[in-house]
Amino acid sequence: MLGLVAYVEGQDIADNSQCLKCHGQVFYEYPNEWTGQTDRKPLNPFHHIDSVKLHTSVHKMFACIDCHSMDYETFPHSGELRLEEKYQCMDCHGGDETFAKFNFEGIEAAFMESVHYKASDERFNCWMCHDAHGYELALRQDKPIVEVVNMSNNMCLSCHDNKFKYGLLSDDEPKSINEIHAWLPNQARHFNKVRCIDCHTKVQSDILISHNILPKEEALRNCVQCHSTNSVLMESLYAHRAKESRAESGFLNAVVLNEGYIIGANRNQTLNYVSIGLFGLLVVGLIIHFMLRIIMIKRK
Ligand code: HEC
Ligand code: HEC
Numbered sequence: 001m002l003g004l005v006a007y008v009e010g011q012d013i014a015d016n017s018q019c020l021k022c023h024g025q026v027f028y029e030y031p032n033e034w035t036g037q038t039d040r041k042p043l044n045p046f047h048h049i050d051s052v053k054l055h056t057s058v059h060k061m062f063a064c065i066d067c068h069s070m071d072y073e074t075f076p077h078s079g080e081l082r083l084e085e086k087y088q089c090m091d092c093h094g095g096d097e098t099f100a101k102f103n104f105e106g107i108e109a110a111f112m113e114s115v116h117y118k119a120s121d122e123r124f125n126c127w128m129c130h131d132a133h134g135y136e137l138a139l140r141q142d143k144p145i146v147e148v149v150n151m152s153n154n155m156c157l158s159c160h161d162n163k164f165k166y167g168l169l170s171d172d173e174p175k176s177i178n179e180i181h182a183w184l185p186n187q188a189r190h191f192n193k194v195r196c197i198d199c200h201t202k203v204q205s206d207i208l209i210s211h212n213i214l215p216k217e218e219a220l221r222n223c224v225q226c227h228s229t230n231s232v233l234m235e236s237l238y239a240h241r242a243k244e245s246r247a248e249s250g251f252l253n254a255v256v257l258n259e260g261y262i263i264g265a266n267r268n269q270t271l272n273y274v275s276i277g278l279f280g281l282l283v284v285g286l287i288i289h290f291m292l293r294i295i296m297i298k299r300k
């Protein structure tokens with residue numbers, strides 16, 4: 001691991017109070033050397049860090065100065081710090097056995113194929129989607145589907161729905177997501193139940209989350225690909241859960257499907273029971289019929 005100063009394995013949450021007394025607040029205070037008084041100023045919201053999110057994020061046991069220069073301990077911060085090189089995910093996670101199950105190398109390769117990476121001459125990096133101070137795992141943690149979808153989609157919307165962040169990468173304004181997808185009926189319902197990446201990536205067997213955002217011409221538009229018994233969602237959004245429920249009970253059980261009734265993709269259990277019932281009655285009917293015939297023959 002890199003030269004982490006304050007990261008402590010096994011520690012729950014790092015004590016970052018020294019930095020958060022400014023970065024966790026709306027206003028910050030500091031002793032003004034010139035006037036000898038304490039100044040109170042509003043913190044630029046861009047520099048605000050949500051300490052609640054920080055404490056649920058995957059890097060919660062990190063001290064700020066594990067990722068940022070130790071020189072931030074003095075305020076006013078030195079101007080040179082603006083040029084500070086930030087760590088990238090692969091600096092810490094690349095080639096590390098502990099994280100093998102995520103296949104970071106596979107994710108990086110897929111990301112490098114994506115429209116984002118190709119269109120931005122490498123200015124687009126992993127942090128653009130993965131909030132440095134709040135990223136949490138969703139799908140792998142088996143959170144409820146609605147929550148997984150929400151967390152995942154917010155990663156895209158944090159930029160596609162934010163002209164400042166989008167403006168860092170493009171001269172154009174982002175197009176309205178609702179207008180782009182005007183052809184999709186019940187939009188609100190869809191965006192609550194499917195992820196952007198379910199339509200904008202292809203399933204990859206070597207990584208749980210496909211990271212190759214395809215050109216828009218290749219996005220999924222065909223309703224039947226989801227609204228059918230072999231829905232693509234079984235391989236993507238529901239795949240992790242499906243695998244676990246198969247491992248537990250040997251079947252793709254109702255727990256997986258009960259979280260969403262997708263027209264065409266679910267079979268109706270009641271109808272199944274009714275047809276089994278009817279079949280049962282038929283068999284019983286046949287048995288009675290034959291018994292009666294045998295009795296009749298014996299009586300002759
Ligand atoms: C007294 C309040 C105060 C304290 C304490 C403080 N900061 Fe800051 N920090 C600021 C303000 C205000 C800014 C924005 C203006 C600037 O860059 O100086 C800022 C900016 C930053 C930036 C962004 C610089 C950029 O490139 O835009 C980082 C990173 C940062 N601080 C990290 C830290 C860390 C890490 C600590 C704790 C070791 C810390 N700060 C402690 C007030 C504070
Ligand atoms: C896991 C590494 C990591 C940790 C821990 C971390 N940061 Fe950051 N921080 C980053 C990265 C990377 C960026 C640049 C984000 C980007 O490029 O989008 C950043 C950016 C910032 C900024 C500039 C505004 C922004 O959000 O882009 C401030 C301010 C900041 N960090 C303060 C802090 C403080 C205070 C802490 C501790 C409470 C902290 N950081 C902990 C990695 C980290």
Ligand code: HEC
Nearest residue numbers: 009010058059066067087088089091092093126127130137
């Ligand atoms: C400075 C080094 C560093 C950087 C940069 C970094 N990580 Fe981490 N990350 C770690 C360490 C160390 C852990 C293990 C934390 C622990 O002990 O629980 C971790 C944990 C994680 C986990 C949780 C693993 C698990 O098994 O629960 C994920 C997912 C993750 N990081 C993703 C990322 C992503 C995505 C990026 C870039 C956007 C990134 N990390 C950047 C060091 C880093």
Ligand code: HEC
Nearest residue numbers: 089102107108111125126129137138139140152155208209
């Ligand atoms: C365009 C946005 C985007 C970019 C860029 C991006 N990711 Fe992700 N990443 C996501 C989304 C969305 C998820 C799904 C969140 C979830 O369900 O846990 C995810 C999940 C992950 C996970 C968890 C996968 C798992 O198996 O649970 C890791 C690890 C990860 N990304 C690493 C990276 C790395 C490394 C990079 C840069 C090479 C990167 N990401 C760039 C959007 C992005």
Ligand code: HEC
Nearest residue numbers: 153156157160175180191194195196199216217219220221
């Ligand atoms: C049901 C599938 C589906 C879902 C879900 C979906 N998209 Fe799309 N998206 C498409 C298709 C198909 C196109 C191509 C539309 C066209 O070219 O007319 C598209 C186009 C786009 C474009 C390109 C617009 C342009 O013209 O430049 C962006 C950006 C985009 N989607 C972002 C998102 C985001 C962000 C989400 C999640 C909030 C999302 N999409 C969810 C199917 C989907």
Ligand code: HEC
Nearest residue numbers: 115119128129155156159166169170196197200213215216
């Ligand atoms: C930090 C900002 C940012 C984030 C986060 C982001 N995008 Fe984008 N996206 C862009 C920009 C900028 C473009 C335009 C690229 C270009 O110049 O063609 C774009 C283009 C697209 C396109 C259109 C591709 C084409 O063929 O024109 C799609 C589709 C798309 N993004 C989907 C997504 C999805 C899905 C996510 C989340 C997993 C996401 N984006 C996250 C900034 C972002």
Ligand code: HEC
Nearest residue numbers: 184185186189193194198199220221222223226260261262
């Ligand atoms: C990426 C997969 C996917 C695609 C593509 C898709 N859908 Fe859906 N659709 C869903 C899911 C998931 C739901 C939500 C089911 C739920 O509410 O639990 C849904 C819900 C609906 C509903 C609402 C049903 C209700 O109960 O309100 C309608 C109508 C619908 N889709 C029609 C379409 C049509 C028409 C298309 C093609 C233009 C389409 N869908 C494309 C996955 C998809």
